[in-house]
Amino acid sequence: MKFNVANTTGVALSSVLMLCLTACGGGQQQQTQASAPEIATLTVNYGNSELESAFPATIKGRTDIDIRPQVTGFITKVHVDEGQQVHKGQALFTLDQVQFQAAVDAAQAAVKVAESAVQTAQLTANNKRKLFDKNIISEYEWQMADNALTQAKAQLSSAKANLVTAQKNLAYTVVTSPSDGVIGSIPNREGSLASPSSATPLTTVSDNSEVYAYFSLNEKDILDLTKGGTISLNKSVSEMPEVSLRLANGEVYPLKGKVATVSGVIDNTTGAATVRALFKNGQGMLRSGSTGSILIPHVADSVIIIPQKATYELQDRRFVYVVNDSNKVASTPITVSPVNDGQNYIVTSGLKAGDRIAVEGVGTIVREGITISPKAAGEANQPQAPQQ
Numbered sequence: 081m082k083f084n085v086a087n088t089t090g091v092a093l094s095s096v097l098m099l100c101l102t103a104c105g106g107g108q109q110q111q112t113q114a115s116a117p118e119i120a121t122l123t124v125n126y127g128n129s130e131l132e133s134a135f136p137a138t139i140k141g142r143t144d145i146d147i148r149p150q151v152t153g154f155i156t157k158v159h160v161d162e163g164q165q166v167h168k169g170q171a172l173f174t175l176d177q178v179q180f181q182a183a184v185d186a187a188q189a190a191v192k193v194a195e196s197a198v199q200t201a202q203l204t205a206n207n208k209r210k211l212f213d214k215n216i217i218s219e220y221e222w223q224m225a226d227n228a229l230t231q232a233k234a235q236l237s238s239a240k241a242n243l244v245t246a247q248k249n250l251a252y253t254v255v256t257s258p259s260d261g262v263i264g265s266i267p268n269r270e271g272s273l274a275s276p277s278s279a280t281p282l283t284t285v286s287d288n289s290e291v292y293a294y295f296s297l298n299e300k301d302i303l304d305l306t307k308g309g310t311i312s313l314n315k316s317v318s319e320m321p322e323v324s325l326r327l328a329n330g331e332v333y334p335l336k337g338k339v340a341t342v343s344g345v346i347d348n349t350t351g352a353a354t355v356r357a358l359f360k361n362g363q364g365m366l367r368s369g370s371t372g373s374i375l376i377p378h379v380a381d382s383v384i385i386i387p388q389k390a391t392y393e394l395q396d397r398r399f400v401y402v403v404n405d406s407n408k409v410a411s412t413p414i415t416v417s418p419v420n421d422g423q424n425y426i427v428t429s430g431l432k433a434g435d436r437i438a439v440e441g442v443g444t445i446v447r448e449g450i451t452i453s454p455k456a457a458g459e460a461n462q463p464q465a466p467q468q
Contacts, residue, residue, distance in 0.1 A: 116450075116453040117441065117453065118453045118454075119438050119440055119441050119446060119454060120439050120454075120456065120457045121436045121455070122387075122437055122439045123436050124384050124432075124436075124437060125433045125434070126384060127384075127385065128382070129378075129383050129385050129424075129426055131378050131380075131419055131420060132376065132421045133378060133419060133421065134373040134374070134375055135295040135296065135355075136296075136373055137294060137295040137357075137371065137374045138370075139292070139294075139367070139369065139370040139371065140292050140368050141262075141288045141292075141368035142287045142291065143259060143261070143285075143287040144264075144285075144368055145259060145261070145286075145287075147172060147285060148278065149173070149274045149276055149282065150249075150276055151175065151249050152274065153175030153253060153273075153274060154176045154271060154272070154273055155175060155176075155269065155271065155272050156174050156176050156177075157174035158266065158270060159172055159173065159174070160266075160283075161263065162263055162264065163262060164263045165260075165263075165364070166257045166262070166285065167257065168258065169256050169257065170256060171255070172255050172257055172263070172282070173254075173282055174253060175254075177250060180250040183249065183250070184243070184246040184250050186246070187239065187242045187243035187246040190239040190242060191243050193239070194240075197236070198229070198235075201225075201229040201231075201232040204228065204229070205226050208221060208224075255282065259285060260289065261286045261287040261288060262286050262368075264283050264284035265284070266283045267282075268280070286368040288366060288368060289360075289361060289362065290360055290361055291358075291359050291368070292356050293325055293337060293358075293372065293374055294354055294356055295354075295357070295374045296352035296355065297342070298351055299351055299352070302346070305317070313342060317339055317340075317341070317342055320338075320376070321376075321379075322336035322337065323336065323337050323338070323339060323357050323374050324336060324337070324377075325357075325359060325366075325373070325374060325375070326372055327370075327372045328370065328371055333365070333366070333372075335359060335360050337358055339355060342355050343355070355374075378419045383417075383426045383427070384431055384432075385427070386400065386425055386437065386439075387423065387425075388420070388423055389440070389442065390437050390440075391425065391442065392442050392443045397413055398413070398414055400414055400437045400438075401437060401438040401448075402435055402436065402437055406451070407451050407452050407453065408450070408451050409449070409451075410448065410449070412431070414429065414430030414431055415427070415428045415430060436454070438452065
C-alpha cells in the first residue's frame with residue numbers, strides 16, 4: 081500500500097496550524113476576559129423618593145434691636161457682657177448722672193418757687209375780690225390780681241413740666257433692655273462718650289427665642305410653587321412641608337421649621353426673591369448672624385432614582401452607561417428632574433425598571449462599547465482583600 085507523502089504532510093501541517101490558532105484564540109479570549117475592568121453596577125427599579133434641596137441661609141433673631149442712649153454722656157458702668165442673656169427692663173449701661181441730677185434738683189427748686197408764687201398770687205386775688213365786692217377797688221384792679229394768679233399757675237405748670245423732663249433725662253442715663261434677648265458686641269466701654277447721634281450703637285439685643293432663616297428662591301422656583309398659576313403663592317407657602325436647617329458644622333438642627341413668607345418683589349440683580357422660615361430656639365442654640373442651609377423635602381412616588389456619579393454630561397445632555405446581558409456598556413441619554421439633593425437624580429425618561437447601569441468609573445474607566453466585569457453596587461466602596 082502506497083502513501084501520498086505530500087498529502088500526509090499537508091494534513092499534518094494543517095492540523096498543527098489549527099491547533100495553534102485554537103490555542104491562540106483561546107488565549108486571547110481568556111486574556112480579554114481577564115482584562116475586563118471590574119465595575120460596580122446597579123439594577124434600577126421604581127421606588128419612593130424624598131430628596132432635599134439645599135439653599136444657603138442666614139439666621140437672624142426675631143428682633144435685633146440696636147441699643148442707643150437717649151441722652152449724651154460718658155459711660156460710667158457696663159452692667160452686661162457680650163453673649164449674655166438679658167431680660168426686658170434689665171440695666172445694660174449707666175451714663176454719667178451728675179449733670180442730669182443737677183438739672184433735676186434745679187427743676188425741683190423752680191417748682192417750689194412757682195408754687196410759692198401761686199400761693200402769693202392766690203392770696204392777693206382773694207383779697208382783691210373782697211374789696212371789689214365791697215366797691216372799694218375798681219374791677220380793673222381785681223382783674224389785674226386775677227391775671228397775676230393765672231400767670232403764676234402757668235409758670236408752675238411749666239416748672240413741673242421741666243421737672244418731668246429732667247427726671248426723664250436722669251432716668252435715661254440708665255440704659256435698659258427693651259426686650260428679652262442676647263447681648264451682641266459692645267464696642268464702647270467705661271469712659272467712652274455715648275450719644276443718640278453716634279453711628280455705632282452701644283450694643284444689639286437679639287430676641288432669639290425664635291429665629292428667622294432667610295434664603296432665596298429663583299423666579300423658576302417661585303413659578304413652580306404656584307403650579308403654573310393654578311394656586312396662589314400664599315396658599316402654596318402655607319401648604320409647603322416643614323423644612324430642616326443644616327448648621328455650619330454639617331449637623332441638622334433638631335427642630336423643624338416652617339416657611340412663613342416669600343417677598344413680593346424679585347431682585348433684578350439676583351433674579352431671586354427672599355424667603356423666610358421660622359424656627360423655635362428655646363435653648364438658644366441658634367444665634368443671630370449665623371449661617372446654614374435650608375433643606376426643603378420633595379416627595380415623589382414610583383420614580384427611578386440613580387446616583388449622580390453614575391451620569392455624565394455632554395452637550396447639555398445627560399447620559400448613563402447601560403450594561404447589557406453580555407456585560408457590554410452602551411451610552412444612553414436620560415432626562416432627570418431638576419429637584420435633587422446633590423447626590424441623586426430622579427430619572428424622568430431614558431431608563432426602565434430592570435436596566436443595569438454602571439455606577440463607578442464613569443468618564444474614566446467606563447467607555448462606550450467596552451465589556452466589564454460587573455459587581456454589586458454595594459461592593460463598590462468595600463476595601464479589596466489583599467492578594468496572597
